[in-house]
Amino acid sequence: xxxxxxxxxxxxxxxxxxxxxxxxxxxxxxxxxxxxxxxxxxxxxxxxxxxxxxxxxxxxxxxxxxxxxxxxxxxxxxxxxxxxxxxxxxxxxxxxxxxxxxxxxxxxxxxxxxxxxxxxxxxxxxxxxxxxxxxxxxxxxxxxxxxxxxxxxxxxxxxxxxxxxxxxxxxxxxxxxxxxxxxxxxxxxxxxxxxxxxxxxxxxxxxxxxxxxxxxxxxxxxxxxxxxxxxxxxxxxxxxxxxxxxxxxxxxxxxxxxxxxxxxxxxxxxxxxxxxxxxxxxxxxxxxxxxxxxxxxxxxxxxxxxxxxxxxxxxxxxxxxxxxxxxxxxxxxxxxxxxxxxxxxxxxxxxxxxxxxxxxxxxxxxxxxxxxxxxxxxxxxxxxxxxxxxxxxxxxxxxxxxxxxxxxxxxxxxxxxxxxxxxxxxxxxxxxxxxxxxxxxxxxxxxxxxxxxxxxxxxxxxxxxxxxxxxxxxxxxxxxxxxxxxxxxxxxxxxxxxxxxxxxxxxxxxxxxxxxxxxxxxxxxxxxxxxxxxxxxxxxxxxxxxxxxxxxxxxxxxxxxxxxxxxxxxxxxxxxxxxxxxxxxxxxxxxxxxxxxxxxxxxxxxxxxxxxxxxxxxxxxxxxxxxxxxxxxxxxxxxxxxxxxxxxxxxxxxxxxxxxxxxxxxxxxxxxxxxxxxxxxxxxxxxxxxxxxxxxxxxxxxxxxxxxxxxxxxxxxxxxxxxxxxxxxxxxxxxxxxxxxxxxxxxxxxxxxxxxxxxxxxx
Amino acid sequence: xxxxxxxxxxxxxxxxxxxxxxxxxxxxxxxxxxxxxxxxxxxxxxxxxxxxxxxxxxxxxxxxxxxxxxxxxxxxxxxxxxxxxxxxxxxxxxxxxxxxxxxxxxxxxxxxxxxxxxxxxxxxxxxxxxxxxxxxxxxxxxxxxxxxxxxxxxx
Numbered sequence: 032x033x034x035x036x037x038x039x040x041x042x043x044x045x046x047x048x049x050x051x052x053x054x055x056x057x058x059x060x061x062x063x064x065x066x067x068x069x070x071x072x073x074x075x076x077x078x079x080x081x082x083x084x085x086x087x088x089x090x091x092x093x094x095x096x097x098x099x100x101x102x103x104x105x106x107x108x109x110x111x112x113x114x115x116x117x118x119x120x121x122x123x124x125x126x127x128x129x130x131x132x133x134x135x136x137x138x139x140x141x142x143x144x145x146x147x148x149x150x151x152x153x154x155x156x157x158x159x160x161x162x163x164x165x166x167x168x169x170x171x172x173x174x175x176x177x178x179x180x181x182x183x184x185x186x187x188x189x190x191x192x193x194x195x196x197x198x199x200x201x202x203x204x205x206x207x208x209x210x211x212x213x214x215x216x217x218x219x220x221x222x223x224x225x226x227x228x229x230x231x232x233x234x235x236x237x238x239x240x241x242x243x244x245x246x247x248x249x250x251x252x253x254x255x256x257x258x259x260x261x262x263x264x265x266x267x268x269x270x271x272x273x274x275x276x277x278x279x280x281x282x283x284x285x286x287x288x289x290x291x292x293x294x295x296x297x298x299x300x301x302x303x304x305x306x307x308x309x310x311x312x313x314x315x316x317x318x319x320x321x322x323x324x325x326x327x328x329x330x331x332x333x334x335x336x337x338x339x340x341x342x343x344x345x346x347x348x349x350x351x352x353x354x355x356x357x358x359x360x361x362x363x364x365x366x367x368x369x370x371x372x373x374x375x376x377x378x379x380x381x382x383x384x385x386x387x388x389x390x391x392x393x394x395x396x397x398x399x400x401x402x403x404x405x406x407x408x409x410x411x412x413x414x415x416x417x418x419x420x421x422x423x424x425x426x427x428x429x430x431x432x433x434x435x436x437x438x439x440x441x442x443x444x445x446x447x448x449x450x451x452x453x454x455x456x457x458x459x460x461x462x463x464x465x466x467x468x469x470x471x472x473x474x475x476x477x478x479x480x481x482x483x484x485x486x487x488x489x490x491x492x493x494x495x496x497x498x499x500x501x502x503x504x505x506x507x508x509x510x511x512x513x514x515x516x517x518x519x520x521x522x523x524x525x526x527x528x529x530x531x532x533x534x535x536x537x538x539x540x541x542x543x544x545x546x547x548x549x550x551x552x553x554x555x556x557x558x559x560x561x562x563x564x565x566x567x568x569x570x571x572x573x574x575x576x577x578x579x580x581x582x583x584x585x586x587x588x589x590x591x592x593x594x595x596x597x598x599x600x601x602x603x604x605x606x607x608x609x610x611x612x613x614x615x616x617x618x619x620x621x622x623x624x625x626x627x628x629x630x631x632x633x634x635x636x637x638x639x640x641x642x643x644x645x646x647x648x649x650x651x652x653x654x655x656x657x658x659x660x661x662x663x664x665x666x667x668x669x670x671x672x673x674x675x676x677x678x679x680x681x682x683x684x685x686x687x688x689x690x691x692x693x694x695x696x697x698x699x700x701x702x703x704x705x706x707x708x709x710x711x712x713x714x715x716x717x718x719x720x721x722x723x724x725x726x727x728x729x730x731x732x733x734x735x736x737x738x739x740x741x742x743x744x745x746x747x748x749x750x751x752x753x754x755x756x757x758x759x760x761x762x763x764x765x766x767x768x769x770x771x772x773x774x775x776x777x778x779x780x781x782x783x784x785x786x787x788x789x790x791x792x793x794x
Numbered sequence: 795x796x797x798x799x800x801x802x803x804x805x806x807x808x809x810x811x812x813x814x815x816x817x818x819x820x821x822x823x824x825x826x827x828x829x830x831x832x833x834x835x836x837x838x839x840x841x842x843x844x845x846x847x848x849x850x851x852x853x854x855x856x857x858x859x860x861x862x863x864x865x866x867x868x869x870x871x872x873x874x875x876x877x878x879x880x881x882x883x884x885x886x887x888x889x890x891x892x893x894x895x896x897x898x899x900x901x902x903x904x905x906x907x908x909x910x911x912x913x914x915x916x917x918x919x920x921x922x923x924x925x926x927x928x929x930x931x932x933x934x935x936x937x938x939x940x941x942x943x944x945x946x947x948x949x
Contacts, residue, residue: 044882045878045879047887047890048878049871232925233829233925235831283891684885685926685931688931692929693925716834724922725916
């Protein structure tokens with residue numbers, strides 16, 4: 032049977048649904064110290080004095096570490112390939128506090144209660160400084176977030192100017208932007224704002240560490256990037272990387288949050304200081320206030336078209352809030368331009384420019400979509416507004432202008448668009464939504480307003496020329512295989528997806544493949560699971576390794592049979608001499624290669640790609656609005672996805688549904704707000720409202736597959752793409768229903784009610 | 795304080811601190827299926843059965859369990875797996891971290907509501923957050939599970 036394109040159950044499913052102890056927090060060594068972090072209540076301050084003497088007297092407290100006790104090498108917690116584009120702007124503990132919740136002291140104690148008691152007894156004298164909270168005012172502000180002289184940039188191309196609060200700036204363009212605007216009949220300008228959404232994976236940041244039998248610092252952590260964590264901890268603790276081992280068990284969700292080493296350094300330091308195992312799990316409040324959320328952005332779009340609906344030019348400017356630290360800040364910003372402007376093949380010119388700035392809010396990081404989500408929200412919202420201005424149906428305007436297979440994507444590193452079914456996606460979505468009958472708006476007898484909105488989206492498949500994935504495939508005695516991977520299944524099912532690919536090439540039952548990852552001392556190197564890389568990049572390595580092993584099995588089997596490989600065939604179960612019909616089973620080959628008379632059979636392959644082929648999709652939302660309260664009820668959501676070949680039908684569908692649900696949260700509910708002095712107001716699930724199952728409408732998903740020639744089995748990515756359509760599609764649906772463009776997310780009931788009231792007053 | 799609890803069908807007598815939550819007690823007793831996702835009784839990950847009714851174990855003190863019966867996923871593994879297989883066949887467990895609490899609430903719902911509508915299902919389970927799935931696969935799994943149970947009952 033063929034596993035690729037089937038709905039295969041995840042290999043770890045049974046243990047997950049029967050609640051087995053497979054996560055970091057379920058395996059903590061019994062004699063571990065419990066680690067707690069004392070955090071600053073101030074957004075901007077200098078620690079003048081810190082007294083831990085009373086805290087140290089609490090029974091059970093083993094260590095209380097302050098900035099006096101820790102290494103002083105600046106590092107970044109961003110999990111990226113070295114040399115990282117994120118500046119080295121962080122210390123483990125720094126007397127200069129840059130955001131509320133910045134760590135002040137690290138406590139290791141026999142019990143959580145003792146650690147918490149000690150936390151209250153640490154005396155800190157702060158010199159409170161004025162805080163820079165409004166990031167749009169950051170550039171050349173008298174408040175400087177990173178005045179330090181040891182601020183370190185590894186890759187100068189990011190153009191950091193820390194003394195001006197600039198973490199990164201730059202841009203790109205093609206064509207003659209000004210001339211194109213001059214030739215347009217209609218030009219629209221609009222400004223859009225997005226918030227610092229939190230990933231809120233259900234498992235908080237969690238890490239434990241211990242010294243193993245070889246004297247090695249061993250870190251067991253809920254991470255998407257074990258190999259990067261090894262380097263990050265080495266940098267922070269000033270240790271050789273060879274003395275650190277990182278193990279990833281099952282992960283309770285990541286969505287990019289765990290692409291930064293948010294929790295790993297603290298217990299590691301405690302273990303190195305005390306020699307004891309140490310465990311740190313963040314509270315939900317800590318995950319909210321000091322995690323690694325989406326970069327908050329303000330985007331100005333200027334878009335021009337001719338009267339007949341030819342979109343000729345887009346000028347996009349974005350200012351991004353890095354917050355206190357620049358993790359992923361110089362890289363997320365690029366996607367804002369590359370992955371929004373490339374949706375329109377009709378453009379004769381485009382410009383993207385940006386500033387990424389520091390402020391005294393929490394440091395941002397990587398969140399599914401990674402800048403593309405923000406950029407696509409802005410550009411797709413503007414395209415829908417432009418359609419109204421032109422008097423053209425927004426789906427028709429897109430049909431006329433969108434990128435098509437065979438085009439060169441000028442805003443996407445001039446990559447050719449080798450696989451694109453966006454046209455089919457749009458056609459199918461329109462049929463599913465009955466768009467032509469419904470659009471734009473219906474006022475219901477009860478006074479409610481209905482509206483429809485549409486958005487296109489794309490993403491990449493791995494980071495071209497940077498991401499690399501390796502796998503090792505072994506034939507064992509008894510004829511079963513071991514697939515060692517270095518990529519990190521965070522619940523998405525990549526361990527299963529990669530096994531499906533191997534099983535198809537080796538013609539075997541998927542249960543005949545034992546898959547294992549990740550232990551940095553044992554697994555092949557992989558940059559990690561982020562940037563929608565795993566299926567495409569690591570999948571490429573699986574294809575190579577499986578084909579190579581298959582050839583070796585044939586060769587060895589033929590040799591045992593005494594024929595040349597050309598005269599034999601391997602059907603997955605046995606190697607057969609095609610002339611005599613004599614055969615040897617895989618099981619026997621397994622035993623023979625393990626008994627010393629022949630070489631063991633295995634293959635080790637790595638893969639990277641010079642291109643990052645975009646998956647595409649269309650999302651459509653139907654909303655119902657109660658004009659009295661402003662409450663939005665999503666009635667229906669249609670998504671049609673081109674991720675190339677769908678490797679696992681169930682998992683691709685659930686990825687899509689889950690990404691859309693997160694996007695709905697971003698569009699309507701999730702609202703990080705700060706007090707004037709920089710404390711977060713939405714630091715729990717009571718105030719930061721992620722969608723429950725009551726807010727999520729039926730999400731109807733279909734696939735329109737193209738075939739990506741550079742992908743394994745024709746596959747592209749899916750993980751991030753799917754979060755990109757809800758914000759622009761829902762915002763456009765609300766605009767269609769109300770006639771008001773709400774340009775700041777989330778579009779809460781309050782904003783809509785006030786907007787409608789305002790509209791009434793002006794009628 | 796000393797408490798005596800019938801945990802997953804076995805009587806346990808233990809010394810607990812007055813401020814210990816039922817969640818912490820259950821983890822201490824090795825019931826690792828019970829998870830914690832927040833501090834505000836918002837996520838449903840720590841759902842267990844208290845005298846057969848679903849409760850949030852993070853929001854209840856262990857001492858209140860004295861003289862009562864508490865069931866975690868470990869105590870109903872077969873039933874859990876029966877539904878869990880439907881969930882797995884939709885890919886709806888994903889990261890799996892919310893699965894135990896969710897499954898415990900599904901099992902309670904099935905006992906309480908004989909033939910629930912989609913709306914009733916959504917309302918009953920509204921307190922079980924999941925960030926991976928968008929909840930669609932949950933509903934598909936529940937409906938298929940209920941249909942299979944009904945078919946079995948008819949037989």
